[in-house]
Amino acid sequence: MSVEGIAAKVRSGGRVDGVEALELYRQGSTPLLGRLADEIRARKHPEGVVTYIIDRNVNYTNVCVAKCTFCAFYRPVGSPEAYVLGFDELFRKIDETIAVGGVQLLLQGGHNPDLPLTWYEDLFRAIKQRYPAFKLHALSPPEVIHLSRLSQLPVGAIIDRLTAAGLDSIPGGGAEILVDRVRRLLHCDGKATADEWIDVMRHAHGAGLRTTATMMYGTVETDEERVEHLLRLRALQDETGGFTAFITWSYQPEHTELSGSEATGVDYLRTLAIARIVLDNFDNLQASWVTQGGKVGQLSLAYGANDMGSVMIEENVVRAAGASYCMDEAEIVRNIEDAGFTAKRRNMHYEILGEPIFREREIPRMLELAVAREGGDTSLPAELSVYPARSRAGKRLQRARNAELQEGK
């Protein structure tokens, strides 16, 4: 079918197949893709509201055994730069988040062999005990799989135990491109194959959890593989209806083993638009201002996005790979309103919580995103001694720590 024919099909509310999506993605002009995506956004959200959430993006550990080649964030077990956040540090971060109107933590981390399932359960319970209304949007599918392997329990049992401890929803991280050829090249098929990632989401949706879905593009994949990724998400959404939103961002190459260059802003807008066109069963698409910057983030609202994502407060992962954009609530709202939309706060379920908080009360301006820990602090939290380490380096550290405690240090 010609590009014009496919565009007419999209305009009449028809569903594009893989061949049509690829033709449109490759041959459609950028303004055409934008117009089609914007029309879908307007059909799904006719009230002209663009949402955002105030939450905090916390990475509880940077220790990871997965070693994806596109990742600049992780440190190997035993690294002098390795860290694990303590429960008290996480409580402080939650206090700071609540102080600026935040409603949840987006909690993700490396695959640390020295943190057993009970550490996560105890953490989640402790958070829910102190902050009963605060939400935990936590642990991407590869982290769930890591815990399943570590605990020798099926994925379903891990999700049930984490939910019983306080897990509210699952972020769609670790999807990269859901094609195993790409995953093998990125050395991330070991942490989760495409089928395994989908299977965790299927389990989560079956257990009543809502999740998001993501796509990191711009590494080694082809255009066909980007489209295949979108089709896999659409098929699961047809089956379960459990995804609340889709977020795409471009690979950030600095300090990574894979290296290379970053995709352009135009490529981002085209990819966002084709996602809006293919994912006809997703209600919400987020703008990724943290990798694209505020201006392209704002332009995303004309290319299919109806949500500005998170105020975020803290970010460690894409910053490690060179992206360092920061927007506080006032800046996000300004970008939304300058684009002609009404800004509203939401929760993870995309339920409207209200007007911008900074208009209701004094909120300090935030000019820089916080980091997990200041100044490379790698001190071990006291409670870690309760959880038996699995790695050799972890055991060595734990012995040293216990000896210090016995000596009353």
Ligand code: SF4
């Ligand atoms: S992307 Fe995640 S799983 Fe892969 S190395 Fe980085 S922290 Fe580990």
